[in-house]
Amino acid sequence: MRSNPDSHPAKRPNTLLPPQEGLQQQATEKRPRSRIETLADLIFGLSLSVGSVAAIASSPTTPAEIGSHILAFIFTFLILITAWLIYTSFMSVLPVETRTIVFLNVALLLLVTLIPYLLNSVEFINPIASAADASAIKDLASILFALDFTAILVIMAVFAHVLSLEEKKLVAPELAKLFRDGRNRMAVLAVLTVISIAPVFGQVLIFGVPARLFMWYVPLISYWVGRAVRPESRSYRVS
Template structure:
């Protein structure tokens, strides 16, 4: 059954959202350009580069889908929301740089130096991903406050669930920055990288199994 939107849910599109679309798009483009600049020398490197870009793409597109869903009903003119938007866009903008630093090894470095750079870059990305999810959780929290009447009461519960889910996942990615998760490997890959897949699995599997819990239809 379709839920009729409240009057406050329909509003002009703030310019910050237009800027956000641009930043997300540029981040995807920069991720691809970074791979082009690093010419592969083997088939394995080609596969690794494609895999690296695929992960970057999924992280950014998932964050963008959640962001646009929230911003469709979130008042963008408040100081707090504007500040969180700016912080989110900064974190999004540096995603491709950090992930390329993790995935692409500088051939001029020794194995120990390359590992140290990868460990540091992956730690920063773990913090970056945690920050993105915490900001999205903050957006969901604002929307879920029933007193604000931003969405119908039936939808407020879904946004609260989304807030809680993002908070738990951000805790997992925050824990992943512990040095042990870079040192411990599974099939030759640091376990830290596997933890980064949890938010993607949570969103896309949830969207497939229970689409109404991820799409938040308001019209």
């Protein structure tokens, strides 16, 4: 009796193992979004809305105030949208099931919700407040914002640090280096923002604006210039 070559074990296709293309696709797929990421998108969106509502609610009394209110809203928008872009880049690969990561996520979202309130307290002062009270409110609000901004940068640096640990194998080795660079960069920026709390930076004026505010622009400039010059260093993706 002749044996059928197709029935030989060596000739049978192995249907138990997935094709190589399937393995590669599974390796490149991102994990499903967690509920806290969905909540984060909502909170970032609401914070942007609060900033615009505050600008609408505060009617300008002079033409110059229109420009200052617009600039204040643009700054709030850039802070929030930049933080959201960095956050989503990290969360697309960072596991959020651990207790520490969940806690840091909650803390970050709380800090994000405070941004519009603190910046509005710097820009929009109650007209019935005395000059001394208005100055004190602005100074305190700016210090609290600097602390808030610093804490956000520190948390982002922690996220980047977790992703940069090669022994955890959360990302490819070449991406781990990008996350290490991001961690170091955000740590330096956090130091800069916390230094801005020093009273001298609230007293020194540049074009009539406290120097402290110009120091807050540095993280934004760092992100957007870096994204334009070296996109992979901010998107954390290797093409």
